[in-house]
Amino acid sequence: MTKPPSNTRGLYQHLRTAEGRSNASQRWLTRQLNDPYVRMAREAGWRSRAAFKLIQLDEKFHLLKPGQRIVDLGAAPGGWTQVSVARTGERGKVVGLDLLEMDVIAGATLLQGDFQEEADEKRVLEALAGPADLVLSDMAPNTTGHASTDHLRIIGLAELALDFALRVLTPGGAFVAKLFQGGAQNEMQALMKSRFTKVRYAKPEASRKDSSELYVVATGFKG
Template identity: 55%
Template sequence: MTTKKTSGRGQRDLTVKVKTARGRKLSSTLWLQRQLNDPYVRRAQTEGYRGRAAYKILELDDRYRFLVPGARIVDLGAAPGGWSQVAVKRANTLGEKAGKRQGSILGVDLQEIEPLAGAEFHVLDFMADDADEQVKQWLGGEADVVMSDMAASSSGHKQTDHLRIIALCEAAAYFAFDVLAPGGTFVAKVLAGGAEGDLQKLLKQRFTKVANVKPPASRKDSSEKFVVATGFRGRDTEED
């Protein structure tokens, strides 16, 4: 691994270049190089977040203000816990903000997650038949926010990956319909690619506002974007 110096005295270009080691694929080398040079990765390490994804939900919440003190939040596919870390502070789940309501956050994933003060984590398949009732039992009622940064495993085929993540997002949306309180918010990652029309139609039927946004923390070369649906109309909403 090398760093490239500049001509300025005492200054150095922060770009880190990684040499491809024997037995390591070029794609792995490029990923490592990108990670080492990613300012959000460095910020996450400095500020104690579990991953750069924390800044995506921070930026989305700065704009749409759904992680408010007192909110009851469900984090789907929560591992490693970066989104939950943000929610703990903003929803005041530790009761550190005097005079503000104390919220709660419940994270679920197929794998165990390292404990986090102010959050409750469970190993659960959110697509299981009784998952919605189990989550509401753990949460103590309906949720104000359901958020998901989940992505299906990459197949290497762009269109296939797009269809997979849209299907996963639709499953998360139907789960949200079952656990959200009226007026609630649904936030989820999608991939731009032309197959998300049905998802958008579905969300517009169930929420008063649906926005699609690419936060600054989302890499420019990525096709990911986030849907933020606010003002849940309730479970009695009739589909067209």
């Protein structure tokens, strides 16, 4: 099940004490306590609620297949890497790369490094033992609260991830990246349309309603 149960009414929980917490911290903790996807992720053993976003994107676009080579950029804490391992099976090769150190995920190769560094890109390709079938990026910069600034910053990050994908993907491969709704991605979209056969956008059910995030899904890499 990738959607929360409909009978969540009346389950809202309040923090027992707000002592020592900022208002922002209180709001975040309350939201976490009452987020059905947080509970579902905990029950299913996913490291983050974001796992359901990839599951729902996969159900819509059929991205993950047995035996694929997959790169998960900005992988920590590992929810997307876990889903990728589960859906590619024993023959798949999944590499998670992040600036942060990550706890071991069975079936995945986890690397600590920067995807913009040539040496780390080489490490990824060596771990895959070939080009990638799918490059995933759920990365987002720290938000400022200023929508236009945050939009430009995440577009810049997504463009860097796209540059990486264009170097490591095999023909026919796919690229998925998080964006914020805005409109500054025209140049990036034009590049993707020239290098992939299909470029589509989606907001998974697991994305919070008040979030401006959406995902670009580019398939059929032309090489």
